[in-house]
Amino acid sequence: MRILVAVKYVPDTDEIQIDETTGTMVREGIPGIINPLDLYAVEEGLRLKERWGGEIVVLSMGPPKAEEALREALSMGADRAVLLTDRRFAGSDTWATAHTLSKAVRKLGYFDLILCGERATDGETGQVGPELGAMLDLPVITYVSQIEDLHPPHGGKRGWICCRRLTEEGYQRIGAPLPALLTVVKEINEPRLPTFQGKSRARRAEIQRLSLEDLALSAQETGLRGSPTRVVEIFYPSLVRDTVVVAEPPEKSVERIVDFLQKHELI
Amino acid sequence: MDRGVWIIAEQWNGKLKRVSFELLARAQRLADKLGDHLSAVLLGYHIKRAAQELIYHGADVVYLVEHPRLFQFDPDPYANCLERLIREERPEIIVAAATTTGRTLMPILAARLHTGLTADCTDLDIEEGTGLLLQTRPAIGGNVMVTIKTPNHRPQMATVRPRSYKPSPRDSSRSGEVIVKDYPDELFASRFKLLGLERPREETVNIEDTEVVVAVGKGIGKPENLKWIRELAELLDGAIGASRAVVDLGWLPYPHQVGLSGKTVSPRLYLACGISGAIQHLAGMRGSELVIAINKDPRAQIFKVADLGVIGDLTEILPRLIQRLQRLKSKGEKG
Ligand SMILES: Cc1cc2nc3c(=O)[nH]c(=O)nc-3n(C[C@H](O)[C@H](O)[C@H](O)COP(=O)(O)OP(=O)(O)OC[C@H]3O[C@@H](n4cnc5c(N)ncnc54)[C@H](O)[C@@H]3O)c2cc1C
Numbered sequence: 001m002r003i004l005v006a007v008k009y010v011p012d013t014d015e016i017q018i019d020e021t022t023g024t025m026v027r028e029g030i031p032g033i034i035n036p037l038d039l040y041a042v043e044e045g046l047r048l049k050e051r052w053g054g055e056i057v058v059l060s061m062g063p064p065k066a067e068e069a070l071r072e073a074l075s076m077g078a079d080r081a082v083l084l085t086d087r088r089f090a091g092s093d094t095w096a097t098a099h100t101l102s103k104a105v106r107k108l109g110y111f112d113l114i115l116c117g118e119r120a121t122d123g124e125t126g127q128v129g130p131e132l133g134a135m136l137d138l139p140v141i142t143y144v145s146q147i148e149d150l151h152p153p154h155g156g157k158r159g160w161i162c163c164r165r166l167t168e169e170g171y172q173r174i175g176a177p178l179p180a181l182l183t184v185v186k187e188i189n190e191p192r193l194p195t196f197q198g199k200s201r202a203r204r205a206e207i208q209r210l211s212l213e214d215l216a217l218s219a220q221e222t223g224l225r226g227s228p229t230r231v232v233e234i235f236y237p238s239l240v241r242d243t244v245v246v247a248e249p250p251e252k253s254v255e256r257i258v259d260f261l262q263k264h265e266l267i
Numbered sequence: 268m269d270r271g272v273w274i275i276a277e278q279w280n281g282k283l284k285r286v287s288f289e290l291l292a293r294a295q296r297l298a299d300k301l302g303d304h305l306s307a308v309l310l311g312y313h314i315k316r317a318a319q320e321l322i323y324h325g326a327d328v329v330y331l332v333e334h335p336r337l338f339q340f341d342p343d344p345y346a347n348c349l350e351r352l353i354r355e356e357r358p359e360i361i362v363a364a365a366t367t368t369g370r371t372l373m374p375i376l377a378a379r380l381h382t383g384l385t386a387d388c389t390d391l392d393i394e395e396g397t398g399l400l401l402q403t404r405p406a407i408g409g410n411v412m413v414t415i416k417t418p419n420h421r422p423q424m425a426t427v428r429p430r431s432y433k434p435s436p437r438d439s440s441r442s443g444e445v446i447v448k449d450y451p452d453e454l455f456a457s458r459f460k461l462l463g464l465e466r467p468r469e470e471t472v473n474i475e476d477t478e479v480v481v482a483v484g485k486g487i488g489k490p491e492n493l494k495w496i497r498e499l500a501e502l503l504d505g506a507i508g509a510s511r512a513v514v515d516l517g518w519l520p521y522p523h524q525v526g527l528s529g530k531t532v533s534p535r536l537y538l539a540c541g542i543s544g545a546i547q548h549l550a551g552m553r554g555s556e557l558v559i560a561i562n563k564d565p566r567a568q569i570f571k572v573a574d575l576g577v578i579g580d581l582t583e584i585l586p587r588l589i590q591r592l593q594r595l596k597s598k599g600e601k602g
């Protein structure tokens with residue numbers, strides 16, 4: 001099995017500070033990490049490899065520092081890492097990101113399975129995975145909470161995967177032929193911690209870098225220029241709540257809550 | 268006729284989901300501003316009645332595609348039919364629900380149609396002069412809001428969260444047109460096999476689509492105490508949310524988790540019990556209309572986003588609160 005995992009480099013939310021007086025976010029110098037939700041995709045890839053053999057390639061698009069995200073995946077056990085980095089990729093929206101990733105996937109050869117996180121903790125759109133799948137014309141299974149069954153391709157027969165996906169109505173069981181693209185939710189597994197060995201291997205590993213030219217892309221189809229959407233305004237939501245905090249005996253507290261519920265017609 | 272504003276209606280077992288009416292209400296404002304038609308797209312099987320319902324709730328036109336393969340959501344026939352319909356009718360704007368269905372279908376369409384898509388918009392408006400759709404959404408855990416446009420690609424597409432808007436009222440005197448689309452068989456072909464649905468363990472698990480979320484954190488102390496949370500949720504007719512700490516301890520399954528790596532909810536009331544209010548938790552709930560927080564630590568961050576903060580011990584407050592609500596309820600029922 002050849003498996004590709006797409007991982008994103010995002011700001012570490014633990015480090016995000018809110019300026020107490022202005023209520024705005026302090027963004028300066030926030031260190032980056034691998035998108036925490038992508039760890040589940042990496043872990044699932046590793047488990048499939050342990051079961052079926054093969055190769056795990058991790059792919060990221062981002063600034064040169066996004067290498068750190070790839071090294072994290074390598075330290076967990078991924079075999080190879082590819083970074084798409086080029087100033088002309090900057091400002092890509094989800095369409096342009098997925099488009100650029102799709103060119104790289106095509107360049108990197110055949111994959112039985114592509115795994116993505118459910119969403120990135122910075123952009124939080126969850127769109128790149130399904131868009132990438134659609135651009136590669138693969139069956140897309142989103143919100144996967146378990147891979148129930150997998151048959152790798154065998155003797156000219158196509159592979160098959162069966163998943164449980166988490167929906168509003170419950171767990172949907174769904175099967176699809178390989179190659180396919182999955183986006184996975186946190187419930188799917190418990191990501192392993194990198195071993196010492198893994199870490200030192202990751203430090204030494206060579207990361208393949210690909211630029212616009214390497215992907216035979218034109219500057220019109222990626223980055224800000226290639227993005228159908230434009231951010232036209234950024235603002236900070238005002239904190240509109242008139243917070244009342246009370247410290248009273250339990251009976252009194254209960255009265256407060258009941259009054260609040262009644263006032264707002266919640267009971 | 269102009270190309271108009273569309274919503275993608277959602278149905279379950281032939282019955283329209285409430286979010287379809289929320290989408291209609293939202294899109295109505297956009298259509299009015301543009302002086303344009305409001306259309307709904309409905310895919311399913313044996314759903315003519317539902318098509319009429321969409322008209323009663325504000326649609327001028329309903330595009331109806333019926334086929335056994337559309338009975339349940341299957342990405343292939345759904346995306347194929349919608350892509351065909353969009354290419355035929357060329358709408359200006361499409362608004363869909365940010366449900367697991369909408370969030371799967373819309374990106375696939377955006378990719379195929381080469382257009383922009385903005386997820387989880389909290390506000391949609393029309394720009395004066397240009398008539399462009401202004402799509403406003405939170406980013407980075409609700410710490411910033413961004414407004415996004417799709418200037419040159421069509422359609423302009425956005426998803427919005429369920430429960431973020433009031434549903435449009437029903438008016439059975441409204442009339443409109445149902446346009447039935449008959450598509451060739453190949454559009455209904457699918458690579459997928461739908462193998463069935465398992466209902467979740469807890470009935471109240473759909474926390475994104477409920478008026479009230481009673482959320483529990485590690486401060487509840489032990490799993491046995493969850494009985495209070497269950498009772499409260501029942502009394503308030505709400506669903507149970509949880510912090511990641513509670514899910515990681517295995518006290519509640521993952522579908523209950525609220526926050527950065529769980530669900531984002533915006534109910535009318537979020538009642539946080541024993542939750543410290545870590546930034547990753549706040550990311551999933553700060554859009555709630557009203558927040559009550561109970562915590563024994565006066566410095567807990569959750570109080571910063573609460574309307575009513577109650578400093579106190581859950582083990583003392585919750586049993587009394589439940590008793591009080593039960594009494595109120597039985598009084599109400601007696602008349
Ligand atoms: C990448 C990443 C993603 C994350 N994603 C999420 C996420 O999606 N959702 C999420 O919730 N967290 C998430 N977290 C974890 C988050 O940082 C916190 O660890 C978590 O929210 C804490 O849960 P808690 O408030 O239940 O527990 P604690 O922080 O332990 O807080 C318990 C609270 O209960 C109070 N308490 C204790 N006893 C009582 C009592 N008897 N009566 C009243 N109050 C009492 C305490 O004062 C305390 O404030 C994430 C973290 C990371 C790094």
Ligand SMILES: Nc1ncnc2c1ncn2[C@@H]1O[C@H](COP(=O)(O)O)[C@@H](O)[C@H]1O
Binds near residue numbers: 009035127
């Ligand atoms: N720049 C990127 N490089 C690699 N993978 C990405 C990138 N952006 C998004 N992804 C993948 O797409 C998923 C969803 O991201 P998003 O649509 O940004 O919420 C992530 O969990 C990643 O698996």
